[in-house]
Amino acid sequence: MDNVGMVLVALIAGALRVSTPFLFVSLGECLTEKSGRINLGNEGALVLGAMTGYAASYETGSAWIGVLAALVAGGGLGLLHGLVCSLARVNDVAMGIAVMLAGTGIAFFFGKPYIQPSAPQLPVIPLGFWSDAPQIRSALDVSPLFFIGLLVAFVMTWAFKNTRTGLVVRIVGDSSDAAKAMGLPIDRVRVIATTIGSALAGVGGSFLSLSYPGSWNEGLSSGQGLVAVALVVFARWNPLACAAAALLFGAAGALGPSLQTVGITQGYYLFYAAPYALTLLIMILTVAPGRVLRGMPGELSLTR
Amino acid sequence: MSAALDPVFHDKPAHRALEVEAIGVTKRFGPFVALDNVSLKIRRGTVHALLGENGAGKSTFVKCLLGYYKSDEGDFVVEGREATIARPADADALGMGMVYQHFTLVPSMTASENLVMSRSNVPGIIDWKAERRQLFNFLKNMPFLVPMDVPVGELAAGERQKTEILKQLYLNRRLIVLDEPTSTLTPQEAAEVLGLVRSLVEMGDITVVIITHKLKEVAAYADDVTVLRKGKFAGSGSAKELGPEELTAMMIGEPHAPKPVERLGGPDAEERLAIRNLKTEGELGRFGLSIDKLVVRPREIVGVAGVSGNGQKDLVEVLGGQRSPASGDVLVSGAPYHGGRDEARRLGVRVLPEEPLRNASVPKMSVVANMNLRRFDHDEKGPRRWLDLKGMNERALGMIQSYGVRTPSPEAPIAALSGGNVQRATLAREFDGEVDLLVISNPCFGLDVKAVAEVRARIVAARNAGTAVLLLSEDLDEVMELSDRIVVMHHGEIVHETPGPGADALDIGRHMVGHG
Numbered sequence: 001m002d003n004v005g006m007v008l009v010a011l012i013a014g015a016l017r018v019s020t021p022f023l024f025v026s027l028g029e030c031l032t033e034k035s036g037r038i039n040l041g042n043e044g045a046l047v048l049g050a051m052t053g054y055a056a057s058y059e060t061g062s063a064w065i066g067v068l069a070a071l072v073a074g075g076g077l078g079l080l081h082g083l084v085c086s087l088a089r090v091n092d093v094a095m096g097i098a099v100m101l102a103g104t105g106i107a108f109f110f111g112k113p114y115i116q117p118s119a120p121q122l123p124v125i126p127l128g129f130w131s132d133a134p135q136i137r138s139a140l141d142v143s144p145l146f147f148i149g150l151l152v153a154f155v156m157t158w159a160f161k162n163t164r165t166g167l168v169v170r171i172v173g174d175s176s177d178a179a180k181a182m183g184l185p186i187d188r189v190r191v192i193a194t195t196i197g198s199a200l201a202g203v204g205g206s207f208l209s210l211s212y213p214g215s216w217n218e219g220l221s222s223g224q225g226l227v228a229v230a231l232v233v234f235a236r237w238n239p240l241a242c243a244a245a246a247l248l249f250g251a252a253g254a255l256g257p258s259l260q261t262v263g264i265t266q267g268y269y270l271f272y273a274a275p276y277a278l279t280l281l282i283m284i285l286t287v288a289p290g291r292v293l294r295g296m297p298g299e300l301s302l303t304r
Numbered sequence: 305m306s307a308a309l310d311p312v313f314h315d316k317p318a319h320r321a322l323e324v325e326a327i328g329v330t331k332r333f334g335p336f337v338a339l340d341n342v343s344l345k346i347r348r349g350t351v352h353a354l355l356g357e358n359g360a361g362k363s364t365f366v367k368c369l370l371g372y373y374k375s376d377e378g379d380f381v382v383e384g385r386e387a388t389i390a391r392p393a394d395a396d397a398l399g400m401g402m403v404y405q406h407f408t409l410v411p412s413m414t415a416s417e418n419l420v421m422s423r424s425n426v427p428g429i430i431d432w433k434a435e436r437r438q439l440f441n442f443l444k445n446m447p448f449l450v451p452m453d454v455p456v457g458e459l460a461a462g463e464r465q466k467t468e469i470l471k472q473l474y475l476n477r478r479l480i481v482l483d484e485p486t487s488t489l490t491p492q493e494a495a496e497v498l499g500l501v502r503s504l505v506e507m508g509d510i511t512v513v514i515i516t517h518k519l520k521e522v523a524a525y526a527d528d529v530t531v532l533r534k535g536k537f538a539g540s541g542s543a544k545e546l547g548p549e550e551l552t553a554m555m556i557g558e559p560h561a562p563k564p565v566e567r568l569g570g571p572d573a574e575e576r577l578a579i580r581n582l583k584t585e586g587e588l589g590r591f592g593l594s595i596d597k598l599v600v601r602p603r604e605i606v607g608v609a610g611v612s613g614n615g616q617k618d619l620v621e622v623l624g625g626q627r628s629p630a631s632g633d634v635l636v637s638g639a640p641y642h643g644g645r646d647e648a649r650r651l652g653v654r655v656l657p658e659e660p661l662r663n664a665s666v667p668k669m670s671v672v673a674n675m676n677l678r679r680f681d682h683d684e685k686g687p688r689r690w691l692d693l694k695g696m697n698e699r700a701l702g703m704i705q706s707y708g709v710r711t712p713s714p715e716a717p718i719a720a721l722s723g724g725n726v727q728r729a730t731l732a733r734e735f736d737g738e739v740d741l742l743v744i745s746n747p748c749f750g751l752d753v754k755a756v757a758e759v760r761a762r763i764v765a766a767r768n769a770g771t772a773v774l775l776l777s778e779d780l781d782e783v784m785e786l787s788d789r790i791v792v793m794h795h796g797e798i799v800h801e802t803p804g805p806g807a808d809a810l811d812i813g814r815h816m817v818g819h820g
Contacts, residue, residue, distance in 0.1 A: 164429075
């Protein structure tokens with residue numbers, strides 16, 4: 001197989017693999033922001049989820065119990081964020097940064113004993129079974145979590161349009177005046193949305209430690225949770241667009257490693273920076289002054 | 305098909321409209337008595353106007369009636385029975401609802417979604433096909449239509465207002481309170497909406513309470529009228545029998561409204577404001593500004609008439625420095641002007657945009673701070689590093705006094721003030737000091753009779769003293785009354801110009817809708 005082909009395969013593989021944590025965190029953040037709250041703490045939930053998932057998988061011998069543990073840990077962190085933000089005069093962003101630091105701190109503290117041992121991994125779905133080329137086979141070994149994430153994106157899109165719960169979240173996020181007039185429990189809706197959103201981020205974390213190559217260490221996330229928050233803006237608070245954006249960022253993240261596989265080592269670090277450069281670029285393009293952000297929930301505010 | 309889904313007009317017992325009586329209702333906020341022993345009767349199937357100046361207690365009264373506030377004393381009798389209304393849900397159960405001055409529709413949702421979600425018994429999974437059918441049946445019996453599948457944030461103010469009323473009817477309300485329903489509407493829209501309300505009342509299905517300070521509306525659409533003044537009952541009677549003089553007297557506690565001030569002298573030759581070939585980018589598919597030439601001279605009021613949303617806001621934003629033009633020149637006294645703060649101070653430009661709470665104040669800062677926004681860092685003696693808190697306080701207190709701003713305290717955040725008082729406070733700030741060019745948008749929006757006369761008098765007085773005034777207003781009467789010269793805006797362009805005195809309103813109206 002020629003080099004271009006190999007890079008392409010690696011990019012697709014990256015899009016499928018690297019995108020999964022982006023997918024979960026951005027969907028979680030999308031849900032949270034749709035309810036009118038910002039949760040930067042999802043980076044913390046991601047790291048805590050990675051650690052908890054790995055630890056639970058190691059202790060119980062089941063990777064799926066690990067995923068569940070990550071979900072609970074992320075949810076717990078979200079609950080904390082949601083509850084504290086419901087207090088008067090608490091700023092979402094400041095609290096989110098505190099939660100982010102708390103989440104990573106807790107994960108590092110309790111994660112020390114789990115850096116060495118190896119835990120059971122999640123199974124993969126071998127979508128490359130039809131091919132003889134080993135590169136393609138290994139590239140198309142896709143984690144079931146990826147498909148669960150896609151499913152969540154579709155369900156969220158549908159729910160925001162067709163369920164009472166979905167519409168309630170949108171009302172609370174778009175106009176607290178309207179929500180008050182309808183007698184909706186604004187704080188409760190936001191706390192629940194934040195908890196679920198953060199639980200999704202936790203699941204995204206479990207992917208980091210429980211999928212190939214599968215290990216727990218402190219540099220695992222490298223800010224992917226924060227990039228995912230930016231993704232939500234790029235995706236205009238639309239879950240399906242979040243999924244597409246996650247795939248794009250996954251591909252960008254795979255650019256460095258895949259070029260390396262074909263022996264391009266010049267400017268290596270530059271290619272590794274692709275997702276971050278892409279984030280900057282997108283932010284500059286989408287939030288230029290004088291432009292209105294379409295689809296932004298009306299209650300979203302940096303200053304509350 | 306559940307009974308709850310059945311639209312209002314399918315089951316139609318005669319006289320569904322409610323009858324409500326308030327007895328000795330009192331509401332205090334700390335030491336401040338917002339409502340003092342108010343009693344009134346709202347008869348079945350009538351339009352009852354609640355009239356009064358800003359801060360007279362109209363909104364407080366209806367909020368007590370609808371359970372948003374708990375009254376400290378007094379009772380409400382609904383259908384002859386004493387009703388406990390402690391929460392909005394209680395009022396809801398009695399069939400009473402309100403259309404707020406600030407809309408409570410969710411901007412990103414369509415009218416269909418808004419209506420369905422306003423119901424208290426929405427199923428977990430919404431069957432849009434069935435809901436649409438229900439809505440269609442409901443709308444069939446309505447005397448008016450609105451676009452149901454467009455996000456309501458994109459509808460014109462009049463359509464949103466109609467959607468709000470539609471929502472109340474959809475919810476089977478038997479008494480609807482309208483809080484200043486026409487304050488954001490064009491004259492045509494206002495007449496249409498109120499005519500609709502009138503016809504709904506005459507069908508016997510609803511009783512309507514309408515909060516207003518427009519005497520014309522009371523005379524044309526109300527059956528009964530109750531006047532409140534400073535939280536107290538000031539009088540009531542049949543709207544047909546009470547004339548405007550009597551009502552004004554009840555509202556302001558004085559027999560006569562102030563007389564309009566006359567324009568004296570004519571414009572100078574100098575071009576104080578000159579706009580040439582000004583263009584701005586259109587936004588979200590809308591047209592931008594495209595003004596070939598607009599000149600305002602000292603001692604001249606140029607009134608800009610137009611249906612709202614035809615570029616007036618963009619023009620004010622350009623002159624206020626909130627929007628940069630794509631091309632063209634804005635000259636003030638011959639010097640290029642970009643709306644910066646130093647430029648504005650040097651050239652004596654003052655801008656009062658619409659919605660001053662959003663566009664011209666810092667909502668959470670105190671009234672004193674807001675009144676000093678123009679000068680806190682630069683006063684008579686030049687730039688300041690340390691704030692002169694005492695001087696700021698004195699200046700603000702002076703303005704509060706001379707403009708009659710009603711505020712709980714000078715230190716209260718300006719967002720706590722009623723709309724009219726925010727308007728007064730920002731006006732006071734913008735009129736303060738030497739003003740060479742005044743750009744002012746809908747200055748009387750939400751003000752009462754007395755305040756309107758007062759504000760207009762101040763604008764004319766500034767003009768007589770040599771200020772060039774650019775007045776943008778959705779109220780054509782206001783433009784006609786105040787302007788030396790009238791221009792009409794349509795789709796971002798100036799399509800018509802005529803001298804103010806003797807201008808033909810119908811002709812202007814035709815240009816406003818683009819039929820020159």
